């Protein structure tokens with residue numbers, strides 16, 4: 001199988017700031033010898049908690065940061081030895097508002113970045129309106145970017161990321177900070193790109209987003225890959241359970257203890273949500289067991305009781321907790 005992105009024991013260390021102050025060399029291993037491959041046309045997701053090493057991985061793959069150990073290849077070119085060749089064929093989109101010229105119009109931003117990439121003027125003439133159209137900014141191309149909403153800026157970022165017609169696009173949390181509707185329209189744009197033969201490598205903290213978009217997901221924790229698989233296989237990990245959720249003001253300790261004592265119950269967790277406590281029970285999926293638990297929740301006068309199938313988030317939490 002041929003990969004368009006491939007890493008072999010890729011690693012990156014940093015000297016910690018603390019170490020510098022104490023004049024001690026304390027190293028942080030941000031990415032700890034990861035090996036994986038991404039196929040052409042895939043929408044590959046890198047997931048993991050804050051500080052797991054996702055951005056550092058993207059920076060090495062996009063030739064912005066040199067690995068301390070191991071190798072990585074993009075289109076078969078080595079990220080250090082052949083960085084320049086790679087740069088012409090990729091682009092990277094970081095979430096947030098940096099990297100656009102606020103005083104310039106959307107269109108002038110795209111012209112500026114086209115020039116940087118050496119896109120010929122005749123190509124620019126066609127491509128810039130096409131890209132503005134693609135990201136839903138055709139009507140707003142002449143407006144200064146400082147008048148754009150956050151969602152519009154994020155969409156302009158996507159257009160900027162496509163300006164050199166890259167075959168691989170890296171996106172670091174592309175939908176961060178967007179309202180649900182804005183995030184949804186951006187996801188539709190991202191999904192549409194793979195049908196144009198582009199390969200996408202993205203990070204996100206939104207599990208439903210990864211579930212909806214990604215062909216495969218790699219879970220990263222403390223710089224190491226825990227698992228690489230399809231969203232479906234991830235969910236299969238926890239599919240032998242049913243999840244029951246309920247809310248209450250003060251969920252009695254005795255109820256939680258009694259649930260935990262049941263042989264058929266795998267996991268009971270509580271979390272605070274606004275004024276309410278939310279109780280989550282992972283149990284064997286048999287009807288009798290589930291009915292019995294529902295009865296005890298009713299008796300304890302809990303509200304919003306519902307049953308659901310495991311999500312990618314449930315699988316994520318299970319795997320992260322080891």
Ligand SMILES: Nc1ncnc2c1ncn2[C@@H]1O[C@H](COP(=O)(O)OP(=O)(O)OP(=O)(O)O)[C@@H](O)[C@H]1O
Pocket residue numbers: 014015016017028029030048049050051052053054055056057
């Ligand atoms: N330039 C740097 N100097 C020192 N440490 C760094 C540097 N860049 C990253 N790190 C450290 O490397 C680790 C991985 O950081 P990275 O930004 O790759 O994580 P991440 O998975 O992208 O996290 P997040 O979800 O918060 O964006 C962290 O411990 C971080 O503090």
Ligand SMILES: [Mg+2]
Pocket residue numbers: 054055056172
């Ligand atoms: Mg990051």
